[in-house]
Amino acid sequence: MSLRNIGIVYRKELMDSLRDRRTVVSMVAVPLILMPLLTIGVGAVLVNQVGHAMEEVPTVMILGGQDSPIVTAEIEHLNEVKIVPASPDYADKISNKQIRAAVAIPPGFDAKLAAGQPMTVKIYMYEGEMKSGFGADRLQKFFRDLRDKTVQENLKAQQLPESLIRPFDIRQENVAPAEKVGGAVLGGIVPYFVILLCLTGAMYPAMDLTAGEKERGTIETILCSPISRTHLVLGKFLMVLTASIATAVLSLAAMAASFSVGKKLLLGVAHGAVDSAMQITISGKGIASIFFVVFPLAVFFSAALLAISLFAKSFKEAQSYLSPLMIVAVLPAVAALLPGVELTTAMSLVPVLNVSLVSKEIITGTYHWTFIALIFASSSVYAAIALAIAVKLFQREDVLFRT
């Protein structure tokens, strides 16, 4: 094994790639420009939307209630909602966002309330639509308050203590610090980004250094130099790995920087609503641990992409091989975001998914060292296999001179 020769190839490929606009764009410009734009941009839009929705006075409709003037008047006097005249197509109007919600007051509501007869108030809303949800919440709050007030009055009239209806209170107390709560929200997304960026960062150089060389006719030139093909592929592999890691590191740095800037910018607007979600502090130990598990994955991606693109005759053909692969690789990373997908011994062996799951835990401050070791080992095995395949393919004439 000649480290000198591998080094010569690596240095040349690095210099060559840094002069290539497309590599520089995917390795440096995308992380440093796109990441802050995405983080701050999406955050700003989100905060803005939530803010607007919260500020809006929802338009609601009262259905029925002609025989119950007391309750109708109380709703009409609410500041938090705007009442529009009732119409039978209220469901369509909610769907079309002309009104946010509607409340159906049962016949004889006032009288039944006074008599203590059971009844149901129906609130119509559009599930999943934020503004409709806010409208419905305000109506629900009004009726809940009315119910509580009625209960209290009834108890008072009967001279019964309030504790009769509410013998004890229940309250959930959070013991996790704010950053852990935030970590849980963002914890899944960060590893997903890191994995995705390791892959996209490796993609372009992998194609350029193999299929690209074939297309440009430089592969024959380099093959007639005395360097062994193993050294050649290892030098190229190191370059792809560098691009992969550089993309991920630069993106993470850009994301972290935009988080800290974005937090200050956005929190003023959101009145602390997104405070806990944005409070993500990853310790040095966390970053080191994530890179420890991500590194073999980056090796695996780099070697696999190199092997696959080597097989292609041209850059275009390589692209058509790698694009579907991107989905295959990203799916397990997304799966880790699903609720209920937990880290187990079996999961530790599933490539990509294992790294995604363990990174999520590391970000929230949980270190399962056995799993971390197992994931590092299994990822290293996959990486070694992919690299061995890439080296093997580089020895094959039918692959190098595929026509």
Add this chain to the structure above:
Amino acid sequence: MIEARNLVKRFRDRKRGMVTAVDRIGFSCRPGEIYGLLGANGAGKTTTMRMLATILEPTEGTAIVAGYDVAKEPGKVRSSVGFLSTATALYARLTAKEMVEYFGRLHGLDEFTLHRRIDAIFERLEMNDFRDRRCDKLSTGMKQKVSIARTLVHNPTVMIFDEPTVGLDVMAARTIAGFIRECRDQGKTVIFSTHVMSEVEKLCDRIGIIHGGRLMAEGTLAELRDRFHLHDLEDIFVQVVEP
């Protein structure tokens, strides 16, 4: 010295099945001699040249190039060979100097020797005006010179030229022809493949006519003329491949 001994190359083709591209070819080429391998497209010239340059491995047989066996010591063969073809392109984003440096380093030259050689070659080929210009910004003629410099940087004793003039204009082709002659004059062993009769007539000391992967006839131009009782090389070539 090049000595091809029963070289055979077979490969599997999706449409045609097993194909024998080169079929038991044997010849030899001595130092200070230009051996011309003449053949039509698909005759097996490039495959033969690639086997001699150890880019392809022979299926059977072998060749001794600069004293090394292509099958057993391909690395040493490549260290002693300069290979130039129209398929050997340059790295577009490297400068002329960087391109030659890269290959010099891969040939194991130390930095002092490397730069001394580069200076000498660039001076000799009049390349100093564009030594720091990127290869994609060079004219065809300049690119040819960079390729020549690349093949010469390690001072090889054997030169293999695979259709080096295909697609070149007259001036660029003349540069190559001049370079080939110069290599012979320096005592290098030169093998040269082409399908252009006039190039063979002008350059080659001995000629091998290759057809269907087999060496059909061999000799000096005078010997071939005598044997086939024809003067024109093209007529001789047709006589050999379509008897």
